[in-house]
Amino acid sequence: MRRISNLDDVNFGLDALCAIDPRLEVVRGMAGEVPLRLSEPGFASLASIIVSQQxxxxxxxxxxxxxxxxxxxxxxxxxxxxxxxxxxxAGLSRPKQRALLAVAQAAAEGLDLHDLCRLEAHEAIAAMVAIPGIGPWTAEVYLLFAAGHPDIFPARDVALQSAVGHALGIDPRPGEKALIRLAEAWAPWRGVASRLFWAYYRQTRGRDGAPPAGNPV
Incomplete structure (x- = not known):
């Protein structure tokens, strides 16, 4: 599995996506620069994603x-x-406090957040969602940003739902299940498609909708 580790990988994935789905050529043109969005694996990166929930x-x-x-x-x-x-x-809500403490406790007891990045996506996600306060979105975004996983699309992400709906003329915007089905066509580059549509959202809405990547590489 080719990991997303530099901008050449992003551009390679974008070329592949546009070959798979020619509609994305227009999206790519409107999105401008598609950032790498890669962070150092570890507790701080996961904590940043937890903080960005909702x-x-x-x-x-x-x-x-x-x-x-x-x-x-x-x-x-x-x-x-x-x-x-x-x-x-810091301004942390109670649920985020509990999630951060649960992850910190799991890490103190031996959970290796670096090792999770070397697992297949389904294995890593299963291990992460077993921690209280960590849902699929948080696990998926961690694997996208910290592991450079090429084929994850966080369909629960509202900015992605909005961007895909706007870009492809889908009204009302697709919900989670509909977006999962749509994104299946973009395998094995769904991780790059996520970056593309976050960049499109930034350009069309004038603000960044992507979760911050803590400890950027």
Whole structure:
């Protein structure tokens, strides 16, 4: 399996996608630069994705910036040792506090977030969603950004739903199940299709809809 590790890989995938589905040539032209969006595997990257759950990209960056300012370095040990005041100052909701603490505890007990990036997607996702507070979207985005997985499409992502609907003239926008079916045609480059439609969303909406990639490479 070819991992997405540099912009050449992204462009190779974009060429393949446009050959698979010629409609994406227009989307590619409108999307402008399609970023790599790759981050260092590990706790900080996963924490960044947890923070970005169900909030805008700008809000997620602000909250994560406060958290990393309060806990530097951000590690499982530093988070487990943090008190309530740190979470309040960072602006973390209770569910996100619980999810971060659950991941930190799992990592302290031996969960290897680097090793997860070497597994097949279904194995890694199964291991991650077993942690309280980690759902499929969080696991999929982690594998996209930290593992460079080439064939994951987080169909629950509202920005992706909106971008695909707008780009392909689907009204109302496709929901999760419909988007999963649509994206099947883009295998084995669904990870690049995710990047393409996030870039399209940024260009057409004037704001970034992609989750922040913590600890970018």
């Amino acid at each position: 909030v805008s990209t700008a809000s997620a960056r602000a909250i994560f910036g406060r958290l990393t300012g309060l806990l530097d370095p951000l590690t499982p040990e530093s988070l487990l040792g943090a008190g309530e005041e740190v979470f309040r100052e």
